[in-house]
Amino acid sequence: MAEGLGRTVLHRYRFSRIWGLGNRSAPVAQTPCLISSSHDPIELQSIAPFRSSQTRTIPAKLTIDTPHCLTPPDFDVPGPIFEASIGHVLPPSLDEANAGESADSGSVLPLSWQRLHHDPSLLVADLKPHIVVLVDAVQLAAQTGKLVQAISVIKNRFPGSLLWTPGLGGPDNAAVLAWFGVDIFDFSRSGFAVASGHLLTAFGPRAPLDGEDCSPAVAVDHYDQSLRSVRSAISSGTLRTLAEQQSLNSPKLVEHMRFFDKMMKSSDNIMRIHPLGVNRIDYLSTTSHQDSSVEQWVDFISNTYQVPEKLDNVLVLLPCSARKPYRLSKSHRKFIQALGTNACHEVMVTSPLGLVPRDLEDVWPAAFYDIPVTGDWSRDELHRIESMVRNLVERHDYDRIINHSGMVIEIEGFNIIDTRQGESSGSRTALHRLTEAVQTAKEELRIHRRKGERVNLDRFMSISRYLHKSDDWLNDCRVRGKPPRWKIERDGKQIALWSFERAGFSFSKEAVKYLDACSALPRVHLIDDVKWKGDLHYGIVKSFEAGILMGQDLIVMQNDVAIGLARSIAPGWEWPGTPGRLAKMHQRI
Structure with missing residues (x-):
């Protein structure tokens, strides 16, 4: 047989x-x-x-x-x-019984x-x-x-x-x-x-x-x-x-x-990196707003997210846009022009994700979702956004909040400046009020514009904290090149390239030692005597860290030494026995 x-x-x-x-x-x-x-x-x-x-x-x-x-x-x-x-087979109602x-x-x-x-x-x-x-x-x-x-x-x-x-x-x-x-x-x-x-x-x-x-x-x-x-x-x-x-x-x-x-909602296996082959995620119904991808994003922004260094002075709340990432839309080009500075922390108010900081607008799911737009907010959406704004403010040291989102938001201890006052976000008078509010904040709080390279580095460090729970590998790095393919260099050597297609970093061989030193990526240990020639499959893997995400980069270890990188094509729950490829070879030292 x-x-x-x-x-x-x-x-x-x-x-x-x-x-x-x-x-x-x-x-x-x-x-x-x-x-x-x-x-x-x-x-x-x-x-x-x-x-x-x-x-x-x-x-x-x-x-x-x-x-x-x-x-x-x-x-x-x-x-x-x-x-x-x-x-x-006993009925499920008799789950305390043990059949013969x-x-x-x-x-x-x-x-x-x-x-x-x-x-x-x-x-x-x-x-x-x-x-x-x-x-x-x-x-x-x-x-x-x-x-x-x-x-x-x-x-x-x-x-x-x-x-x-x-x-x-x-x-x-x-x-x-x-x-x-x-x-x-x-x-x-x-x-x-x-x-x-x-x-x-x-x-x-x-x-x-x-x-x-x-x-x-x-x-x-x-x-x-x-x-x-x-x-x-x-x-x-x-x-x-x-x-x-x-x-x-x-x-x-x-x-x-x-x-x-x-x-x-409590699962560790939801994709946090833009899944290959999936262009977007649609939140078309109220039921889809309960999807675990939404819940995990809300949890991260509410409890873990950290504003880029020295940027938690002026919080500017902006409406979202249909085009992603938001900065490429006509409306946001107007907002950015009206702000006239990159010294404020820009955060988009949206549904169902609640809040999307400007420094995370390129990642999944923030850059890859679509929703029907009616202009009306449900009670659940209002509660979620208000709660997220409150948590963001409590965990940081904002001195001022400028609200251009159009949503009524109240936080105890803050006199929130409403620059919309019932008008559309793109109206000339609303944009003028936004400019005046930011100018006043700049003068009174003495905040200064960041250099372009600093903006990019802050963004990539924020993205790395979201994707990899660490930004230590970016210490002493510089950002070179032109958008959208930014190069990240250290000591004159390229260690990563920003890949806008997969909303993540593409690491070079040079990056392995830095990623290994700061434990930025999950580790996969190969069987000691196997010769690694290609993609990873269950037969050559000795052990792996829990919580591997689909599309995530992994450090490949053998005999306790980092020997390269692989990119997961299967989430962690599949690894303990699924036949076929689990990860693709990315770099081999």
Whole structure:
């Protein structure tokens, strides 16, 4: 019986992934995909890369196979074939109970809520199943919060596995389940819908129209098109938007999305560096404002962000703009001209991110988001912005606050100067008041314009504190070149280049010793006797630091010596067992 399942990640977005099945150089199928049974229509069996069957014995035995050649290394024989006993499955409400006979642990791993709570064999380090089956997914979906908890535990514990939630998936919830991390879908719900005279579509169940065929073949086509849309959304980085749209098909899906967002707020695996291949993030609904990328940005600005040195004297609050980064917009060119100095700390007021300092306007997500603009602020948006301004002021030593944002902001102990006074931000009189307020502050507080190189260095140090939690590697550096490709030099040697495409730094070999000395980047340790020739994969990695972010630069260590840099293409939760590349070689000393 064949044991291996060839698979590699082709695209990833948060917990969702597109796996290429079979030979990584020429995959024969992709996930999210369908799994068929002998009772399913022939149209589905012809497109499903996996097949399943289950005995009627107690406990039942599950078999999963495939008509394709997915077994490495030769990929010349159909297979693999996996078998596993499902064991005794108790209802999720009996999570304190411990069933008698447990399920098998192997290439196919049947899991239940009860087993996740009681089976210590799941903690064995060498347990690396190819497919995980959440056998009580339907029951978990009916209970508050349990489905997303179970999926999150499974994805973090078995990152290299495909996940199947039997009986739960359908064309109407495929985007939501894929957003959580589900890879394999079955036809159960679509089949039940057809049997009752309905079609299950991407927008929910409906009765067929006059002259429309309500057949298994039509149902399969709806399912196939839904999964194609999901795969497209994963590869383009728009799955969140698609999942939000689809969640409106039922109150329960909205509930699952909200619990998932709450759970992700405390996660360390959200991308803080502009993800490669994703051009923007859309915050199009109030639900998207709860996305963990927003929560982590708000937390950073409120509690960690530090104003560039000697710039916390005059705080100028400005409105945002549709164009990113803001300074390239027509409105902000007017604001910058009206200010007439770079000695003030400019901070943009926006939704849903709250505040975006000028020195961080180039990073993700600040430079890569889009929202609908109505001019109205919700109560939650007002509360978030007021709280962030208050925290920013409390942690710094501003002497004056000039408010050109148009939002009414009050802070105890400050006489905030409103330069808008109900007018538009670009009106001649409002801009004149902004100029006068800044001129008065300059004269009374004796603040002075910074040199251009100082502005750039302050900006890069601020960005480095955000991306790398340290700016020590920039000590004694100079900024040369022309925008947007600024060169960062130390002792006459280039150590980094600002890469506006990825909103991050591109480091040279010369930078490795400085980055290593100040621990600016996470470290990955290779196996001692392996010769590092190319990209990083699980087989050559001995250990790595927690919290690796997608797109993040890493220091590659061997025998406790820094030997180069790599750039992560997979977030940290995937590293303990995901086949394929985890990071690309960037510099090799």
